[in-house]
Amino acid sequence: MIDYTNRNLPKPGVVLTALFVLILVILGLLPHQAASAQTQTLPVYIVQSGDTLTDIANRFYTTIDAIMSANNRTSADALSIGTRLYIPGLSGMKGILTTEYAPLGASLTSLARRSQTQPAHLAKLNRITSPSELYIGRQIILAFDENASPVETLPSVLAGQSLLEIAAQRRANPWQISENNQLSDPIHALPRDTYFVAADHASAGSLAVPGVKSIEINNLPFRQGNTWVVKVEAEKNMQIAADFDGVKPPFVDLGTGNYVAFGGINALKNPGIYPLTLEFTPSDSGAYRFVQYVVLNSGNFETDQPLQVDPNTIEDSNVINENKVFAELVSPVSNQQFWTGQWIYPAADYDCIRSFFGSRRTYNDDPRLYYHTGLDLGYCYGIDIIAPADGKVVAVMPDQVVRGNTLVIDHGLGVYSVYMHMAKFNVEQGQMVKQGDLIGEIGNTGRSVGPHLHFEIDINGIPVNPLTWLTRVFP
Numbered sequence: 001m002i003d004y005t006n007r008n009l010p011k012p013g014v015v016l017t018a019l020f021v022l023i024l025v026i027l028g029l030l031p032h033q034a035a036s037a038q039t040q041t042l043p044v045y046i047v048q049s050g051d052t053l054t055d056i057a058n059r060f061y062t063t064i065d066a067i068m069s070a071n072n073r074t075s076a077d078a079l080s081i082g083t084r085l086y087i088p089g090l091s092g093m094k095g096i097l098t099t100e101y102a103p104l105g106a107s108l109t110s111l112a113r114r115s116q117t118q119p120a121h122l123a124k125l126n127r128i129t130s131p132s133e134l135y136i137g138r139q140i141i142l143a144f145d146e147n148a149s150p151v152e153t154l155p156s157v158l159a160g161q162s163l164l165e166i167a168a169q170r171r172a173n174p175w176q177i178s179e180n181n182q183l184s185d186p187i188h189a190l191p192r193d194t195y196f197v198a199a200d201h202a203s204a205g206s207l208a209v210p211g212v213k214s215i216e217i218n219n220l221p222f223r224q225g226n227t228w229v230v231k232v233e234a235e236k237n238m239q240i241a242a243d244f245d246g247v248k249p250p251f252v253d254l255g256t257g258n259y260v261a262f263g264g265i266n267a268l269k270n271p272g273i274y275p276l277t278l279e280f281t282p283s284d285s286g287a288y289r290f291v292q293y294v295v296l297n298s299g300n301f302e303t304d305q306p307l308q309v310d311p312n313t314i315e316d317s318n319v320i321n322e323n324k325v326f327a328e329l330v331s332p333v334s335n336q337q338f339w340t341g342q343w344i345y346p347a348a349d350y351d352c353i354r355s356f357f358g359s360r361r362t363y364n365d366d367p368r369l370y371y372h373t374g375l376d377l378g379y380c381y382g383i384d385i386i387a388p389a390d391g392k393v394v395a396v397m398p399d400q401v402v403r404g405n406t407l408v409i410d411h412g413l414g415v416y417s418v419y420m421h422m423a424k425f426n427v428e429q430g431q432m433v434k435q436g437d438l439i440g441e442i443g444n445t446g447r448s449v450g451p452h453l454h455f456e457i458d459i460n461g462i463p464v465n466p467l468t469w470l471t472r473v474f475p
């Protein structure tokens, strides 16, 4: 310690040494300060169940090494759920990074408004070079401010209307809405563009249509052989039409301002990008038509061992006739939903699955490729078949050449379940069944190479993957 009171001033050498030490200390500190200042501005990803560092690095277009170094981690560190990782290489972005499937109506502008970021940052974050690359179902990365309040979509600004009127109706501050939506002035709001406003709960659709409260497209991303659903909340007497590359499921008005349409995707449809058209016609105005592209992913189907079956069951005349009768059976769309909640397996245990939906297969060395239109549940645990969900038995068809003894249940809204190769029926045509009711017994009739239940779900005549229905609730 230096005592100034007795005027024993330090010698110049001591001062220089002290300065030198001080400089060393500052130099020593600098890199650390620079690093922590840098991580402050990096966006954060919160580790989710099932994540690996490789997944995370790939998702955010970076490397494991770069993530390690940005987070001062070593390879020995385990990645636990909830860990906050700084993600390097995304300068200008901040907040919590999340991934979602691009919803209907998504544009760089609407996503940027919703997440309060700049469209240019989003484009960079997602390597998007053209707005046309924002297909529905594409995985996109967004960054949200952790402390920001949730937002909901503002009702559409109509031609001749301004954000000022909408703000007045909601008793909201129009300038705040403008600022949140990156508009310099409320009068710059465009008709039918999508704007967001702070709300108690997030309900962030991205497509604003007059008279329509919400539009939801479900079961994204679309996959070969899967089910898709469009749910619309709208005013009374709204005419709605959907068309996914030629598949046009009718909308059923459930009577509570809720409209729903179920669609099936053919398991043989090539993965790619397809147009989805939605058209809304309010009772008092013209139609509002909207087209956006949707990503169709592969169903990753397996290939079954070549099968040897009774040649009669692959004979064209038999197959075509039976298919025709069957297609007519499952085509009407009942305008009520008979089922509620989750469906259950129609037979015993899932350990019994003999063949999955969509498997590519050939019969009797015939070069024609078939695909498996249902889920085969084996004979291993029991012989009872139970109704997986409530519905109405619409057909009891004994001795079909291909399908054997077959039962068809209408669950409403265009959704049918079908049971093939049965040994015995326990229900009659026209009977209503409840979930869990005994409907028959597993057999080995028709085109079958051993006792099993072929369980199929058809939507507007298209067989879809039953496993989806056994693992999530529709609509």
Ligand SMILES: [Zn+2]
Pocket: 355, 372, 373, 374, 375, 376, 453, 454, 455
């Ligand atoms: Zn089968």
